[in-house]
Amino acid sequence: MSDKKSIFVIDDDAIFVFVLKKLFLKMENNTPLETFSNGYLALEVLKEKFSKNEKLPDIIFLDINMPMLDGWQFLDEIELLPFGDSLNVYVTSSTIDTTEIEKVSLYKTVREFVSKPISLAELNRIIMN
Amino acid sequence: MENGRISKNLLYSDKHFELLLELYRFSLANHTTIEIALDKITETVVEGLHIERCSFWKIENDRLVCLNLFEKNTNSHTKEADLIAADLPIYFKALKDGIAIVADDVLNNTYTKELKENYLIPLGITDMLDLPIRIDGKLYGVLCCEHRDSDRVWIDSDLAFTRSIADILSILFEQNNKKLVEKELVESERKLSLITNNSKDGFVVFENKVITYISPSYSKMLGYSEEEVYKMKLEDVFNSIHPEDVEKVRTIIYDNLGKREKNFKSEFRFKNKEGNYFWREDTASVLYDENGNYEKYIIISRDVTAIKTAEMEIDKMYTISKNLNERLLDFTYIISHNIRSNTSNISMIIDLIESTSDNDEKEEYFQLLKESNKKLVDTIYYLNETVNIQLSSKENRVKLNLKEEIEKILVAINAIVKSNNVTINYHIPDDFTIKVIPSYLESIMLNLITNAIKYRSKERDLIVEITAKKKENKYTISVKDNGLGIDLVKNKDKIFGMYKTFHGNPDAVGLGLFMTKNHIEALGGNIGVESKVNIGTEFKFRLYE
Known part of the structure; x- marks a missing residue:
C-alpha cells in the first residue's frame, strides 16, 4: 500500500471543501484533494482516467445535495460502469432523513454514511481503513 | 239389478x-x-x-x-x-x-x-x-x-x-x-311481503332469468314504477350500472354463479329514473338446481350512498392530510439539512481555529466563519418567509394592472437587463387586470425574469417573452426564454424544490423557484414548466379569479 492515497471530494459547498482541504493539510500524510462542485464533473474525470488506464481515486467523499448530477444520480451512473463496485465512496451529508441514510446501503460501492460535521479524528479513521 | x-x-x-x-x-x-x-x-x-x-x-x-x-x-x-x-x-x-x-x-x-x-x-x-x-x-x-x-x-x-x-x-x-302446500306457500309469501314491504331494503326475486317479485321499496329506490321494473331486461339493468363499476359487477356475479356460491355481495353505482347515480349494496342469495343452474336468485339491495359519500370524504381528507404530512416532513428535512450544513461548517471552522496559533490563519478562518454565519442567517430568513407565505395567504387581494406591474419590475432591473444585452418582449392587453397580493405578484415575476437572465445561454443573446391570457375565470401567464434549458427527465420533480439548482452556477441559491411556487400556490394557483436543453425554458402559471 502506498503511503499517499488519492482522494476525490464531490461537494458544491465551497466552505466545506475549503475546510476539508485545511484539515487534510494538518494530517501526517497530507494528501492533495481533487475537488468537484458536482457529480457530473467528477464522473467525466473518472471515465477519462479509466479509459487512459490511470489510477482511480482510493477514496471519494460524496455529497448528496448538488446541482447538475446529485449524489444519488452520481451513484446510479457509476454503478453502470465497469469499475462501479470497486470505488470506496463515503457519502457525506448533513441530512437527518433516515430514508436517505438507509438508501446508502443499496449501493455496493458505498462504504459508509458519514454525517457532517466531520472531525479530524474521523478523517484519520477513514484514511487508515 | x-x-x-x-x-x-x-x-x-x-x-x-x-x-x-x-x-x-x-x-x-x-x-x-x-x-x-x-x-x-x-x-x-x-x-x-x-x-x-x-x-x-x-x-x-x-x-x-x-x-x-x-x-x-x-x-x-x-x-x-x-x-x-x-x-x-x-x-x-x-x-x-x-x-x-x-x-x-x-x-x-x-x-x-x-x-x-x-x-x-x-x-x-x-x-x-x-x-x-x-x-x-x-x-x-x-x-x-x-x-x-x-x-x-x-x-x-x-x-x-x-x-x-x-x-x-x-x-x-x-x-x-x-x-x-299452496296454502303454506301463500302464507309464506304473505310473510315475505310483510317483511319486504316494511323494509327499506329492496327485494328482487329472479326465477329462470325472469323477475318474479319486486318489493315496493325496490322500485321506490330506483324511482321506477313496479311495472317498469318488471319490464327491465338484463341488459337494461347492466346499462344502468355506472360504466366504471359495470365490469366489476359482471365479474362478481358470473364468477360466483360459476362457483355455485349461495351468497355473495357487490357494491356499485346505479342510475335511477331521474338519471342520478346512487350507491347500492346488493346481497345475493341463490338456489341452484341439480344441474347447477340457478333456479331462484334473491337480491336484497340497500342504498348506501350516504355511507359511501362519508367514506369517500374520509378517504379524501386522509389523502390530503397524508400529502400535507409528507410535504411537511420533506420541508422539515430540507430545512434541517440547510441549517445543519451551515452549523456543521461553523463547528468545523471553530475546530480549525482552535488547532492553530498562527494569527493570519486564524483571521482567514474567522472570515470563513462570518461567511458561514451569513448563510445561516439567510437560510433562517427564507424559512421565516416561507412560513409567512402560508400564513398571509388570506391577506387582502388587490386588483392590479399586469402590464403596469411588469413595467415597474423592468425599471427596477433595468441595469442587469442592459448590461447583459437582454431583450424582454411583453404582449399584454392594456386592460388586463388580475386580483392578487401585490408583493407576491412582484416576487413571482421578478423571480421568473431573473431566473431567465441567470440561466441564459452564452452562445446567443437572451430574449424573454411574457404573455398573458384570460379565459373565463382562469389567468395564464407565461415567461419564455431561449436560454440553457433544463433536463426535465432528470429534474422534473426537483425544479421547484428548495435548494435545488441545475446548472452549477455559483449564483444559484436554488431558492427562487421554490419561493415562486409557494407564492403561486398561496394565491390558489399552480405552475408548470416546459424546457429543452440548449433551446429554452417556458414557465407557465395559472391563477383563478
Whole structure:
C-alpha cells in the first residue's frame, strides 16, 4: 500500500471543501484533494482516467445535495460502469432523513454514511481503513 | 239389478257405474274438506257393495288411525281405536306391497287372521276387502270394506268398484295435500311481503332469468314504477350500472354463479329514473338446481350512498392530510439539512481555529466563519418567509394592472437587463387586470425574469417573452426564454424544490423557484414548466379569479 492515497471530494459547498482541504493539510500524510462542485464533473474525470488506464481515486467523499448530477444520480451512473463496485465512496451529508441514510446501503460501492460535521479524528479513521 | 250379478262385458254393474259417476262429479266439484269427502266415500262403498261397514285408516308412525267409519246399522260415522302396525306384520306387509286383501273367511285368511282376537271376533266381521291407498307411490292409508255375513263372496265387480273408489280417494288426498302446500306457500309469501314491504331494503326475486317479485321499496329506490321494473331486461339493468363499476359487477356475479356460491355481495353505482347515480349494496342469495343452474336468485339491495359519500370524504381528507404530512416532513428535512450544513461548517471552522496559533490563519478562518454565519442567517430568513407565505395567504387581494406591474419590475432591473444585452418582449392587453397580493405578484415575476437572465445561454443573446391570457375565470401567464434549458427527465420533480439548482452556477441559491411556487400556490394557483436543453425554458402559471 502506498503511503499517499488519492482522494476525490464531490461537494458544491465551497466552505466545506475549503475546510476539508485545511484539515487534510494538518494530517501526517497530507494528501492533495481533487475537488468537484458536482457529480457530473467528477464522473467525466473518472471515465477519462479509466479509459487512459490511470489510477482511480482510493477514496471519494460524496455529497448528496448538488446541482447538475446529485449524489444519488452520481451513484446510479457509476454503478453502470465497469469499475462501479470497486470505488470506496463515503457519502457525506448533513441530512437527518433516515430514508436517505438507509438508501446508502443499496449501493455496493458505498462504504459508509458519514454525517457532517466531520472531525479530524474521523478523517484519520477513514484514511487508515 | 241384483247385487253381485254382472254382465259379461261390463266390469261395473249399472249401480256401481252410477255411484262412481256421482262420486266423480262430487270430487270434481268438491270445495269441501277431506272429512266430508270421506263421509261421502264410505257411504257410497257401503251402498255399492251392500256391506255393513266401510272405513278409512291413515298410516301414522306405524299405527293405523281410523279417520272415518260408516256403519249401515246405525247410519252413522264413528271411529275405531288405533291399530298398532307391529301387531299385524303380515297384514301390514301386504299393504306395503300394494296387495289388495280379499278375504271371504277372515278368521283363517293369511293376511287377516292377525286381526282375529282383538278386532274381527269382537266386531263380528266375517268378510273383508281392504285396499291400500298410495300417494306419490307411498302407502298412505287403507280403505276397509267389512261385512257380517259368512256367505259373502267378493266378486270381480266388487273389486273393480272398490279399486275405482280407492283411486278417487288417492286423487282427493293428493289434491288436498297440494292445496295445503299452496296454502303454506301463500302464507309464506304473505310473510315475505310483510317483511319486504316494511323494509327499506329492496327485494328482487329472479326465477329462470325472469323477475318474479319486486318489493315496493325496490322500485321506490330506483324511482321506477313496479311495472317498469318488471319490464327491465338484463341488459337494461347492466346499462344502468355506472360504466366504471359495470365490469366489476359482471365479474362478481358470473364468477360466483360459476362457483355455485349461495351468497355473495357487490357494491356499485346505479342510475335511477331521474338519471342520478346512487350507491347500492346488493346481497345475493341463490338456489341452484341439480344441474347447477340457478333456479331462484334473491337480491336484497340497500342504498348506501350516504355511507359511501362519508367514506369517500374520509378517504379524501386522509389523502390530503397524508400529502400535507409528507410535504411537511420533506420541508422539515430540507430545512434541517440547510441549517445543519451551515452549523456543521461553523463547528468545523471553530475546530480549525482552535488547532492553530498562527494569527493570519486564524483571521482567514474567522472570515470563513462570518461567511458561514451569513448563510445561516439567510437560510433562517427564507424559512421565516416561507412560513409567512402560508400564513398571509388570506391577506387582502388587490386588483392590479399586469402590464403596469411588469413595467415597474423592468425599471427596477433595468441595469442587469442592459448590461447583459437582454431583450424582454411583453404582449399584454392594456386592460388586463388580475386580483392578487401585490408583493407576491412582484416576487413571482421578478423571480421568473431573473431566473431567465441567470440561466441564459452564452452562445446567443437572451430574449424573454411574457404573455398573458384570460379565459373565463382562469389567468395564464407565461415567461419564455431561449436560454440553457433544463433536463426535465432528470429534474422534473426537483425544479421547484428548495435548494435545488441545475446548472452549477455559483449564483444559484436554488431558492427562487421554490419561493415562486409557494407564492403561486398561496394565491390558489399552480405552475408548470416546459424546457429543452440548449433551446429554452417556458414557465407557465395559472391563477383563478
